[in-house]
Amino acid sequence: MTKLWGGRFAKNTDIMVEEFTSSISFDNRLYKEDIAGSIAHAKMLAKCGIISDEDTKIIIDGLNGILADIEAGNFTFEIALEDIHMNIEKRLTERIGPVGGKLHTARSRNDQVALDTHMYLKREIVNIGQLLSDLLAALLETAEKNRDVIMPGYTHLQRAQPILFAHHMLAYFFMLVRDFGRLKGVWERSDIMPLGAGALAGTTFPIDRHFVANELKFGAVYDNSLDAVSDRDYMLEFLSFSSILMMHLSRLSEEIILWSSAEFQFIELDDAHCTGSSIMPQKKNPDVAELVRGKTGRVFGHLMALLTVAKGLPLAYNKDLQEDKEGLFDTIDTVKFSLSIYASMLRGIKVNGTKMLNTLRQDFSNATDMADYLVKKGLPFRQAHEVVGKSVRYCIETGKTLTDLSLDEFKEFSPLFADDILDAITIETCVAARNSYGGTSPEQVELAIGRGHSILKEQYYQLDTYRKNII
Ligand code: ARG
Numbered sequence: 001m002t003k004l005w006g007g008r009f010a011k012n013t014d015i016m017v018e019e020f021t022s023s024i025s026f027d028n029r030l031y032k033e034d035i036a037g038s039i040a041h042a043k044m045l046a047k048c049g050i051i052s053d054e055d056t057k058i059i060i061d062g063l064n065g066i067l068a069d070i071e072a073g074n075f076t077f078e079i080a081l082e083d084i085h086m087n088i089e090k091r092l093t094e095r096i097g098p099v100g101g102k103l104h105t106a107r108s109r110n111d112q113v114a115l116d117t118h119m120y121l122k123r124e125i126v127n128i129g130q131l132l133s134d135l136l137a138a139l140l141e142t143a144e145k146n147r148d149v150i151m152p153g154y155t156h157l158q159r160a161q162p163i164l165f166a167h168h169m170l171a172y173f174f175m176l177v178r179d180f181g182r183l184k185g186v187w188e189r190s191d192i193m194p195l196g197a198g199a200l201a202g203t204t205f206p207i208d209r210h211f212v213a214n215e216l217k218f219g220a221v222y223d224n225s226l227d228a229v230s231d232r233d234y235m236l237e238f239l240s241f242s243s244i245l246m247m248h249l250s251r252l253s254e255e256i257i258l259w260s261s262a263e264f265q266f267i268e269l270d271d272a273h274c275t276g277s278s279i280m281p282q283k284k285n286p287d288v289a290e291l292v293r294g295k296t297g298r299v300f301g302h303l304m305a306l307l308t309v310a311k312g313l314p315l316a317y318n319k320d321l322q323e324d325k326e327g328l329f330d331t332i333d334t335v336k337f338s339l340s341i342y343a344s345m346l347r348g349i350k351v352n353g354t355k356m357l358n359t360l361r362q363d364f365s366n367a368t369d370m371a372d373y374l375v376k377k378g379l380p381f382r383q384a385h386e387v388v389g390k391s392v393r394y395c396i397e398t399g400k401t402l403t404d405l406s407l408d409e410f411k412e413f414s415p416l417f418a419d420d421i422l423d424a425i426t427i428e429t430c431v432a433a434r435n436s437y438g439g440t441s442p443e444q445v446e447l448a449i450g451r452g453h454s455i456l457k458e459q460y461y462q463l464d465t466y467r468k469n470i471i
Helices: 015-021 024-047 053-071 084-102 109-145 165-190 209-215 225-230 233-259 287-311 319-347 353-361 367-376 381-398 407-413 427-433 442-467
Strands: 150-155 158-164
Touching: 024 053, 024 084, 024 109, 024 209, 024 319, 053 084, 084 109, 109 165, 109 225, 109 233, 109 319, 109 442, 150 165, 150 353, 150 427, 158 165, 158 353, 158 427, 165 233, 165 442, 233 287, 233 319, 287 319, 353 427, 367 381, 367 427, 381 407, 427 442
Parallel strands: none
Antiparallel strands: 150 158
């Protein structure tokens, strides 16, 4: 096949080289952005008097025809034409003749591919933002639905202090709110228009980059042509955002897997979100949570891969940069799938509050409150800690819990104990007493749920603004 760049070459490309250097097998998903970018470019060329209005019209009609063909499945992508840009340009010339060759005036594939990926990512940021916001809504709903459930809170995976299950859900809520914030940062850095940088140095034609930016709904234009074609920060930031988000989902997955085990029995996953075993008939496995935890690895890998690709590159474009796309696309797919399946899994979980409460009744999660009781009676905290530590040891030796102790037993550990001690260390009191801002008391959790709803509303408006600025 004759190459668009064939003029300088006396020999055909080695077939292996064609295959090795081609990106069409994966960059074909940029067809929509490529065509929209070309249409904006063609309009600009006419507006600036670089090509005629008639030629532009023919070019635009041709591009729209190609778009329709691709969407109808009537377009064969050719490896010999290397990438999406040359597949479309070549077809354009076949359709409309030599006038198609005018489209690439004042443009290079280097700024073209940068334009396409910026546009593609902007669109996917909106899709992912929407899915993330929906997962946040699912977390908030799960918190609200189970607002009275008390569970053991852990440090070192050892029972520590009782907390509201809703508080635990809200921890993930606020964690993922930060992810949404990071996504806004990715948007900002993706919303910069690179076209017009040419191959690296700008162009000799009197182009209007701001016109193209406006046509394609970009908020800004790259200030430096070398930077415009070399920059992959927006992708790296997206991959970092995705890595941190997946790390968060992986932590939640770990808890869901633990909680749904026979050892914990804190939650039950819906049958629709579990799978069975081909040999053990009794099994109901939390595959979704496990796979999200597992897929975190590939997303970290894509971040590491692109950082490594970019680290040694001299300015400006180098073919190494073609390696940016597969990891980016796979990350987009993985994150979208993980977010949507997670929201539906969360909405389906049954929370076993009784089991959680029974667990708490058999342990020493109220020990800190017993020490705080003594502090409120005037004992320095360090001494109170010692007193309660001894009481716990005594209980372990005698097979009791702290609330099993009689007042006489309490008094043996400290004369400060009075008959209000038992009320001071019930599980419900322990939770309600943690009423400091951001704490686990029902009052604070209600306030946090209220803040959560306002955050969701803000996200809704934010996404709406973004939606108006994508193609
Ligand atoms: N397929 C290429 C990529 O994905 C497009 C840019 C090619 N530019 C070049 N000078 N070979 O990076």
